Amino acid sequence: MKITLKIKRFNPEVDKKPHWESYTVEVEPTDRVLDALHEVKWTQDGTLALRRSCAHGICGSDAMRINGRNMLACKALIKDVAKDGVITVEPILGLPVVKDLIVDMEPFFAHYRAIMPYLVNNDPPPERERLQSPEDRARYDDTTKCILCACCTTSCPSFWARGEYVGPAAIVQAHRFIFDSRDQAGEERLRILSEPDGVWRCRTVFNCTEACPRGIQVTKAIGEVKEALRTGVIR
Amino acid sequence: MLRPLIVSFREGVAYRAKGNLLWLLHRISGLGIVVFLGFHIFGMSMAAFNPALHERALELYKTPPFAIGELLLAFLLIFHAVNGTRIAILELRPQLWEKQELATRLSLIITALLTAPTLAIMAYKSISHFLAH
Amino acid sequence: MPQYHQFDALVVGAGGAGLMAALHASRSVKTAVISKLYPTRSHTGTAQGGISAALGNLEEDHWEWHAYDTIKGGDFLCDQDAVEIMCREAIDAVIELEHMGLPFDRTPDGRIAQRRFGGHTNNITKKPVMRACHAADRTGHMILQTLYQQCIKQNVTFFDEFQVVDVLVENGACNGVVAVELATGEIHVFHSKATLIATGGFGKMWKVTSNAHSLTGDLPAALLRRGLPLEDMEFFQFHPTGIYKLGILLSEAARGEGAVFINGKGERFMARYMPTLKDLAPRDICSRCIYQEIREGRGIDGKDYVYLDFRPEVINRYFEEDGNPKRVDAHYLEQKLPDIIEFARVYLGVDPITQPVPIQPTAHYAMGGIPTTNDAEVLADETGRIVEGLYAAGEVACVSVHGANRLGTNSLVDLVVFGKRGGIRMAEYAKQASFRPINRDAAAKEGAAQLERIRNSNGTERPSAIRKELQALMDDKVGVYRTGAGLEEAIDHIRDLQARYQRIRIDDKGYKWNTDLMEAWELGNLLELAEVTAYSALWRQESRGAHYREDYPQRDDVNFLKHSMVWKNGRLEVRSKPVRITRYAPEERKY
């Protein structure tokens, strides 16, 4: 089928402002939007810049706004998004656009690093594995799936309003450790997250949950962190 | 400096999800009510401190533009109350987080159900007032 | 002006191997990691099924069994001392990962959960053994995340989205690399005492592949240009279960949990070929059996694919037939294989819980690569001479622990074991060595020249067209089945493509985030590696592991129980290197 891709383009070496450009490409309905973008890049306009790697929704490179909402281009099928044969593609919102669909991810990763995204356990490690019950393991399973694609954070109006807000992705990562029974720094992470730019800036908007390509219950995870802060108990 | 404002109002509104529109409306309604409340308390307290001023304010309230503003206020207040209740309940009752779609739909329905008769009665009262004078 | 950096140790590539090396090296020397992708985007994150170690958490197991399985799986081309190191150290490596926080699935008593995987057996009963430690079907994701987390904790220095275009190898020693900063297009010279290459696979020369767009073999090609050899390039694994047409991998873990292959006649055909291991036979064998079925007209509807069936009722029926007491249900499968079930749903619109999934073999893993010692030191030739200050680990390296065919889960083991050994070794070296002088400007100029040539090339050929042609050619002629005539044709065709590559033209002449340019440059690397792959395949006149020659269908231990090493100095040259054998004598490979 023939579709039209409307892409928001910006070349820092030429343009002052972003502008829209349209391309018509021949694709299969079951193709990914990423395939369509490649078709443009490889046969019509090589200057189109985007990040991508795995092409099946695992590496988290190609978050972008497709028809006005955040998705991974490699996980959005043409047949699901092409309305009247038109697909609009824009960079994700709230991070500085560097070129075309590429944004500067550094502020996003700075928030990630800020919440101590690593296991802290100061006891001397045992000879074999640390034991963990399947129930304790299941407690934080959902948030281990995060691929740091930024779909969630850049769909959050609270983040658009204030880029210093740590954002849902960082909270998801914090959740992964706070509720890991092997970890000992949950309290410190919770303290960081209770600062003005922490979890309290989450307005329970749910855009993040809708945007997460990994199906993580992001708002729920944030809510659980708030609950731990509210009740003083990590459970 | 205004970039965050621009992003959340111009581009954010275009973001295709329900949540951010509700957020924006909740924010606008909250601020709207704050502004109204300021004038309202001030005006009412004038009944005690400066009745003449209070009387002038009441006259003003009875003009058509204010009647329309009042309708808007009613909607904003009801929306803010219902939506705020949804947020508060969801956040205080973790078990319900998975039911957010339903909660959103319910709160919109309740808002509509409460707003419709309220606006109707208020509009009726205003119109009959204007007809009588 | 190029930018200049100096580090004792440099790691190129931030996948499992690179991060493991960086973690260990940075404990004692000043270390930096350079990666063209943001580290968590590395392809290690896509690894699904598991990482094997003879922990024996669920049933009896020994690292010696693991070693034997690996060697047999590799069709006796593995260097056995290296395999023994790997399988022995795998146990500690997995425990180390757990201590770093890796969220493995757990047994009811809280230990690391393990599952079956192709080719991993109890050496006494010959039955599949539970050896693959896993975190659902996202083991690689968890390894990558965990290692990156630890790097953050340890404050390792990262140069993210810097693409290495040249390795400074001179007079038998390596002094660092030249990289381009993708965001600006600026050239950076990294001067180091020790450099470790961990840039992963290069499967993008095939069309149907499980490999990422970024796996283009930049560094092996750079070494080739610098006059260094590559080992065992003819051995490239085709994984039997790629999603039909797309090549996206459905992990062997599916079969570990009981899934079976079904042909057009509804038969579980693997039982016919491999009566003991059946569907859990090693990958090379399964891939060939699938093609055999297809050739004999038993593909689904006579087409070029078969089914992977993991509907619970089907699994349970065959469990019962095999006398396995285990039973599964939909919930259990969703728990154990959530991601691959989702892949089938998203990309095929097929729900594996209620429908069989169309699959076809997919180009998956490079057994060959940069030849190294057991301490990840890069070899300069077949005699064991090493390149001073240069190391390699992970998929890009060839130790060789995988021989002619890698067993499932053994790559992740390889990454962490040899990544760690390499990291420690390079740090030891860097501590006592001093910086060798380099000519920064010349180095930068040479690196930049490669890119400038492409930027300014004013031909008519589109790189994408050449890439497409290469990929189709490789699928066709250098795939699961190979013939001498086909390989010769392939080499001619690749050389033709290389000639056309000299006349390309790109659209983007800019500097900032010029992905057009970088893709074109990467294509050059793929062309070099494709040529080398086809050439070594032509040289090896036998069938062994993943390399199957229809004109030489037998394994030939007399003439070919040896590794190939290819050089490209002007023209291609193959030499050979003996296989190191310790205690497992080559025998016929039956399952």
Add this chain to the structure above:
Amino acid sequence: MTTTTLSQGRTVRKIQPLQGQARFERAMWLFMRYSGLALVFLALSHFWVQHLLIGTHAITTAQTVVFWGAQGQPITLGNVLFRSYYAVMLVLAVVHGINGVRQVAYDYFGHRPAIYKGLMTLVVAIATVISLGGLLALVLGAQASSEVAIR
């Protein structure tokens, strides 16, 4: 952090109470939810009584003064309850509103501390004056009230 293990294999841990700004943010967050829930009843009932039962057009200054005025009115239970109802609503709504404005201002001007602080000082000052006036009117009434009532 103290650790206890529950019987179903789940680990539960207690954390130390928060301090400083973190503690304040948590308190305000909780206050917004609880005051909001209270305001649903207070504000909506007030609104409906005033606008639906009475109607804006029926309100006169005289009535208001009679309604609110302190002098010349008996101190009855009803009177006290009704005044408390308004006092509580007024305090909750004003604090809720100010904190709401604080959050909005912080979102957009948080990265400009000078503007943010200036803005908040202004808002708090205005709100304090107005609501103190409101409370005063509510609790004390005023001299003028009886005169108007008589007229």
